[in-house]
Amino acid sequence: MSTSRIEKVAILGGGVIGSSWATNFIWYGVSVTVYDIDENCLKVAQDRITGNLKYLAQKGIITSEKMIEAISLITYTADIEDAVSDVQFIQEAGPEQYETKRALLADCDQYAPSDAVFATSSSGLLITEIAKYSKIPERCIGAHPYNPPHLIPLVEIGKGEKTSEETARKTYDFYRSLGKEPVILQKEALGFIANRLSVALYREAIDLVVKGVCSVEDIDKAVSYGPGLRYALMGPNLIYQLGGGSYGIQGILHHIGPSVEFWWADMADWKKWPEGWGEKAQKGVNEAMANRPPEQGRTPEEIIKWRDDKLLELLKILGKL
Ligand SMILES: NC(=O)c1ccc[n+]([C@@H]2O[C@H](COP(=O)([O-])OP(=O)(O)OC[C@H]3O[C@@H](n4cnc5c(N)ncnc54)[C@H](O)[C@@H]3O)[C@@H](O)[C@H]2O)c1
Structure with missing residues (x-):
């Protein structure tokens, strides 16, 4: 497997987590194609990702030029071959079921370069089980984010029985280059750390x-x-x-x-x-x-906005922004 720089990523599943990963990747200058089976979900993903970048610009975290540049790095497709055929890294973010994740991995075995990493966002499925029928199980790895991944630095990296050390190292280095704080589990554990x-x-x-x-x-x-x-x-x-x-x-x-x-x-x-x-x-x-003080928000929408504003402040304090 080559150790070349990761410049292009496919995201499989443009839901809550896929959209947030996409925001993170394009923010850091990595080209992204978001794949989803549902055209409507792709539209929602596009609105979410654009909204995330606008928010970062509005908060002064990125410039408006950077926002425009980041948005130009993303494409959306409902064709998986189109999404994965020329990428170095695949961030799987589909539904939390073995069958779906195995099917997505099988498609990647067929259409993606054999040295592209397949990193699943699974919240707690076993990597060995996901990779069980893959032709290239050594490229399959767990990469569990915390929601929202573009703001929370932790990524838990989990190896399956056949995951190669090179895949683990490449994945770790990639997330580090995106400002994340990855930790590598030394053995598989349901639910991770x-x-x-x-x-x-x-x-x-x-x-x-x-x-x-x-x-x-x-x-x-x-x-x-x-x-x-x-x-x-x-x-x-x-x-x-x-x-x-x-x-x-x-x-x-x-x-x-x-x-x-x-x-x-x-x-x-x-x-x-x-x-x-x-x-x-x-x-x-x-x-x-x-009972919350009104300035901290009382509806879920208000509280999410308050949470994200405060998260940005915390990340600044921690030197992560
Ligand atoms: N939501 C969280 O807080 C959270 C946190 C960490 C990890 N995760 C994990 O991330 C993954 C995604 O979770 P989510 O919350 O974004 O789910 P979600 O339901 O918001 O998004 C899943 C997306 O996958 C799409 N999809 C369904 N079948 C597909 C297929 N066969 N191919 C491609 N796309 C398909 C759906 O249309 C949807 O857009 C799950 O494995 C979940 O366990 C979730």
């Missing part, structure tokens, strides 16, 4: 509400006005290192370690969503949204 951590936290959050310890609204307050502020800056290991003072993380283990074992013994370890949680959560979230 960040989603496993998210749902571990969420299980305990649900349990606290179900046990009547606190409300849905207070869970979200406790996370975003407490540890969440630090999590934007550093992960749990470094947080505990600093919390342990001159003794570091080992000091924390010594200090609160024995208590934590009591907490763990008392914490949720169930494996199925509790009955009725969806309705309870929805009611709680509706109340919390109605």
Whole structure:
């Protein structure tokens, strides 16, 4: 497999994630063809991508010249051969099903250059299973973004049994060149790293509400006005290192370690969503949204706008913009 620069990418699936990836790639000067089976979805993708770039220009993140240049780098097609025949990298962002992802990979085996990387955005399917029937399984790799990928730096790179080291290295280097913060999993894990951590936290959050310890609204307050502020800056290991003072993380283990074992013994370890949680959560979230300060938005549209404005500020603070 060649290590030549990646200048042209195909995105398979122009939905929420495909549109955001496309924004990221053209923002960084990489040509993109977005493929979707649904012409109407292609139209929506075009509106989304153009809207994302206009927003970045309006926020002063890119110049209007850069916005025009980026928009000129993208084409849309409902023909997969047309999309992948001359690319070095394929970002798959179709539905989260093995059959669809395998079918897209089979099309790429047929129409794409044999050395083009096939990176799936799958949220948690196994790469080995996706690549199971491929003629070129060594080019298949997991590249799981966080929504919206053009603003969140993390990409979790997951190898399947047959993924080559060259594919992993090429994928890692490509995302680095786009300003991402990729991490490579050393072995396959359902849900990868960040989603496993998210749902571990969420299980305990649900349990606290179900046990009547606190409300849905207070869970979200406790996370975003407490540890969440630090999590934007550093992960749990470094947080505990600093919390342990001159003794570091080992000091924390010594200090609160024995208590934590009591907490763990008392914490949720169930494996199925509790009955009725969806309705309870929805009611709680509706109340919390109605209680938000108006300047932080109360409808989903207003909150998304507020979130993206604040994300840009955070990314600037973190030196990512
Ligand atoms: N939404 C998220 O927060 C998120 C985050 C990380 C990863 N992902 C993953 O990204 C992938 C895409 O998710 P999404 O949220 O963008 O979904 P989506 O439903 O918004 O978009 C999927 C797109 O794929 C198109 N499509 C359907 N069948 C197709 C086919 N055979 N060939 C080409 N296109 C086809 C649809 O028309 C649609 O436009 C999934 O694997 C998902 O698990 C999603």
